[in-house]
Amino acid sequence: MTLQHVATSAPAEAEKPSVWRRIWQQDAPGYLFLLPWFIGFFGLTLGPMISSLYLSFTHFDLLTAPRWAGVDNYVRMFTNDPKFAASMRVTMFFVVFSVPLKLAFALGVALLLNRGMKGLTLYRSLFYLPSLLGASVAIAILWRQIFAADGLVNKFLSLFGIIGPSWISNPNYSLWTLIVLSIWQFGSPMIIFLAGLRQIPQDMYEAASLDGASKWRQFWKITLPLLTPVVFFNAIIQTIEAFKSFTPAFIISGGTGNPINSTLFYTLYLYQEAFGFFRMGYASALAWVLLALVAIFTAFSFLTSKYWVHYDD
């Protein structure tokens, strides 16, 4: 090989390397780094999704092969399953009350803390602690005691001569104990609100107070509109979490969803169908209805967001 040969062939190769070589150099590293994620994505997410969609049209008890059932599962769900209806009501009620109340608390406390208070970091940490611990079985056990007939709440009420009911075994109140537990964990949306509040330029308030705007007016005209992206974000995250909530209802009701199905969360019902009665086909159908609910809610939020979420360009 002469020097000249090398000199002429090198540029040619640089200009037109083989397709495979280019793929190897350009694309391979990315795909290699993503390899674990790809295995997970196809093997544990996409594959199972397709498979569960198929199972939702079958009867399947885990031991024998799935039997095709057409839309039976879905028809039964919407026409002939009082427990499905109950679990849907419970979950909707929980979402509709727990999410706005939790966010209102989070925002209220964040506004108080944002006034340049001394001890901000201490308060912030104290309020965050329940969020961090709240998903634990231990807290659900504690809650079950607090709201029992001889629990902490009733002991306080008895100081004022009130004899409280057994909150967790009374179907009128049992779901509310779970809503209170959810509100108790307002710490993490509060932290996100605080971060959002810090982004609002201070001079906007100064200009507003020069114009004689009251604090109340400033909140509605400056703080809240500028904070809507954070409200939007928190609302979506918390709503999806509320739809998926499982452990507290399971522990507090001992896995039953009682009294009279008043704490039968959708996820709890799905668990009972799948792992209590081994109706895996029906449970898959339930899962797809849940996904549809979450998807509709998310799409609806994004579509309406342009009317109420303030984005500055």
Added chain:
Amino acid sequence: MTDAPMKLTVVGAETPIWRKRLMSVVSHGLLIAASILMLYPLLWMLAASFRPENEIFTSASIIPSSWSLDAYFRGWHGLRTSFSVFFTNSFIVSTFSVIGNVFACSLAAFAFARLEFRGRRIWFALMLMTLMLPYQVTLIPQYVLFRQLGWVDTFLPLIVPKFLASDAFFIFLMVQFFRGIPRELDEAAMMDGAGPWRIYWKIMLPLSTPVLATAAIFTFIWTWDDFFGPLIYLNRMSDYTVMLGLRTFTDSTGMSDYGGLFAMSVLSIVPIFLFFLIFQRLLIEGIATTGMKR
């Protein structure tokens, strides 16, 4: 220039000092009351684990009349299998989950944040979509799969998905952080002939300790707290995690030993509480910058 002093006087005139002080006292009062109200249940549970059994149902105070560790000894051996086993199991599952999650998610995040390859945007969008996916949709086929592999009643269904970066949230968290690291660093390394692996290992990871620590701590806490996974995959008591142990405690004793139950409940949240004490700043910043659910 001329506005500035005037603005100060106007604002000052509007809110007199005494009013500011009053507002501050009222705010602190509210916040302190709220803190006490929120933390009271936790302190009460702590007190209940130390006080005589008969006092648990009669006292709402958070100071026991006498202190004893009896409930801890009773609770520790309150079930057929002792809590030593449950704690060991929880530590094994959580530790491996942390290793898997940090490793697999940082690999994926590096690819998304730094490497150029065809289809990157599509995969990234798909990854973000899995964030919204309720786990129930994949639950049953995953169970069938793990059952066929013979993994039921082992820790593998709880650990292996972590090594496959199944928790997309942490990929997103790391991508955000990696994007903030100046590109000049990897470009310089590339000039020196470093390949993607070396850049990932020698530059990105050492510069990313805050986000890796945040991911590690949250993974530990969430795995430690996880109830649903162990509930489905672990049936033998010798495999139980602490959370399953607690649940069995509430069933089996028919709530007769509240002291023991509370003592074990307190112990079960000690590891989380320690992480909170030591790393609260890191955790709070992690939430503030990315918006975490818990």
